[in-house]
Amino acid sequence: EAQVTQNPRYLITVTGKKLTVTCSQNMNHEYMSWYRQDPGLGLRQIYYSMNVEVTDKGDVPEGYKVSRKEKRNFPLILESPSPNQTSLYFCASSLYPGAGETQYFGPGTRLLVL
Amino acid sequence: GQQVMQIPQYQHVQEGEDFTTYCNSSTTLSNIQWYKQRPGGHPVFLIQLVKSGEVKKQKRLTFQFGEAKKNSSLHITATQTTDVGTYFCAVNAGGTSYGKLTFGQGTILTVHP
Numbered sequence: 001e002a003q004v005t006q007n008p009r010y011l012i013t014v015t016g017k018k019l020t021v022t023c024s025q026n027m028n029h030e031y032m033s034w035y036r037q038d039p040g041l042g043l044r045q046i047y048y049s050m051n052v053e054v055t056d057k058g059d060v061p062e063g064y065k066v067s068r069k070e071k072r073n074f075p076l077i078l079e080s081p082s083p084n085q086t087s088l089y090f091c092a093s094s095l096y097p098g099a100g101e102t103q104y105f106g107p108g109t110r111l112l113v114l
Numbered sequence: 115g116q117q118v119m120q121i122p123q124y125q126h127v128q129e130g131e132d133f134t135t136y137c138n139s140s141t142t143l144s145n146i147q148w149y150k151q152r153p154g155g156h157p158v159f160l161i162q163l164v165k166s167g168e169v170k171k172q173k174r175l176t177f178q179f180g181e182a183k184k185n186s187s188l189h190i191t192a193t194q195t196t197d198v199g200t201y202f203c204a205v206n207a208g209g210t211s212y213g214k215l216t217f218g219q220g221t222i223l224t225v226h227p
Contacts, residue, residue: 031213033213033215035217040219041219042120042202042217042218042219042220043157043202043204043217043220044217045214045215045216045217048213048214048215049213050213056211056213056214058214058215059214059216090156090157092157097206097212097213097215100162100164102159103147103159104159105156105157105158106156107156108156
């Protein structure tokens, strides 16, 4: 089954404690992306990756890191989480962005930073 | 970066009524995508429009791309309770930042049976 998986699905942590949210896709997609969703602000892109070893900033990259060492995985790293990073996070992938290809979203990770 | 305004923010309709959401940009868009997100769910890709004046239909959903490629609309005919959710448009930045995707704020649709 074609899917994007994220782990964990729910996470409560404290300020400053490094964390990683994993994202994996099984569709051999070139493009992967991370978004955060906050009430009233919609979805905002954090980082995206056009291919292995190629990543670039979205609209809200501050406080986040990503890596794309292999095609299927695109982890999101919060080196020192702060309460303003409390949000719902989605990972997504597609064969190629903006080419009419379906962008598949993962189920989301709900993060609370205390 | 790319900016896109989506209106209305909320829409409440009676089942059977029509619904329309609009996305507007001050700059010419290369394409526009539409997504639906059910309450508690993740966004689901609906369609992409690329050509000026393009109109595409999916059952009761009609998508339009403006002639100037600066605006787009999603129209649902005779809404059903299964149409409940948030509808987003999204646009790609141009040039070397093509992977950068900006979403509208979304329109939350509620349908009263």
